[in-house]
Amino acid sequence: MKIEVWSDFVCPFCYIGKRRLEAALEQFPGQDVDVEYKSFELDPNAQKNTGKSVxxxxxAKYGRSLEEAKGxxxxxxxxxxxVGLDFRFDTMKPTNTFDAHRVAQLANEKGVGKAYTxxxxxxxxxxxxDVGDYDTIVALAxxxxxxxxxxxxxLNGNGYTEAVRAQEAxxxxxxxxxxxxxxxxxxxxVSGAQPTEVFVQGLEKAFAEEKPVFEDLSQDQGAVCTDDGCEVPGNKE
Structure with a gap:
């Protein structure tokens, strides 16, 4: 099974949704599931090092008071x-995530995309x-x-720019x-950080469709072997 996830590194519900998907997947142990994270920028024009708090x-973005935004x-x-996450909006650093997304493409190529995300x-x-800062990106990556x-x-070139833009397109x-x-x-x-049950429902449908469905054309006289031995039709004691 393939699950593609569009997300951004500064999206709080992306992290919450990630945990809920993971909780849903835990209910299907042993299943082969490939999860790929893809690039999406909530604000492609976001500035780095604005000095403003979240x-x-x-x-400013929603025309709310500071008290309302804090709420x-x-x-x-x-x-x-x-879902077991500790968010600290009081010290979070808003930034531009484009370069982090470019390196994420490299992470996917190297097979560490999930760990990177x-x-x-x-x-x-x-x-x-600050995941817009080059030194920070290098250290985390x-x-x-x-x-x-x-x-x-x-980071020092334009590598994976087209890949990021292609995923956004x-x-x-x-x-x-x-x-x-x-x-x-x-x-x-599934759009948004839906409850875990919603992910479970989607996974159940997808897994059910992946199971082969056969029309049984066999007849009673067919010989068959099981763990208990082989049985010849008409030779039952």
Whole structure:
């Protein structure tokens, strides 16, 4: 089974949704599931090192008071706790995530895409790291399993720019208007950090469809072998 997830590293519900998907997958032990994280920028024009807090940014973006914006982050913090996450919006650093997404493409190629995504989400929401900063990206990417020299080559050039843009264009083509956005086997979509039960329902449908369905044409006289031995038709005692 293939699950594609469009998300951004500064998206709180992307982290919460990730945990809920993982909880759903735990209910299907032994199943072969490939989860691929794809690039989506909530704000492609976001600036680095603005010096503004998340609360100030939310207040300005939605025309709310600082108190109202603080209430929004408090609500998300409580939701995060329900899946074992510790969000710290008071010290979180808003930034541009494009370069982090470029290196994420390298991580996918090297087979450490899931580890990379987890490391960067935790760095943003729990450790208050600036994932728009080159040195920070290098350090986190190396922790996730990438070679430091390879990461620096990507950051010092334009590597994977087209790959990021292609995934963002693909999201637009299939109707993604917000993240997280999950696509199961290119047939079922889950938009947002839905309850775990919603993911379970989608997975059950997809797994059921993957099971082969045969029309049984056999007749009673067919010989068969089981763990108890082989039985010849008409030779029963």
């Amino acid at each position: 609360v100030e940014g939310l207040a 929004m982050t408090d609500n998300m913090t409580e939701q995060a706790k329900t 987890e490391r960067f989400l935790h760095a943003v929401f729990t450790e208050s790291k 190396t922790e996730a399993g990438l070679d430091e020299a390879d990461v620096k080559v990507v 693909e999201a637009q083509q299939i109707g993604v208007q917000g993240v997280p956005f999950f696509v199961i086997n290119r047939k079922y979509a």
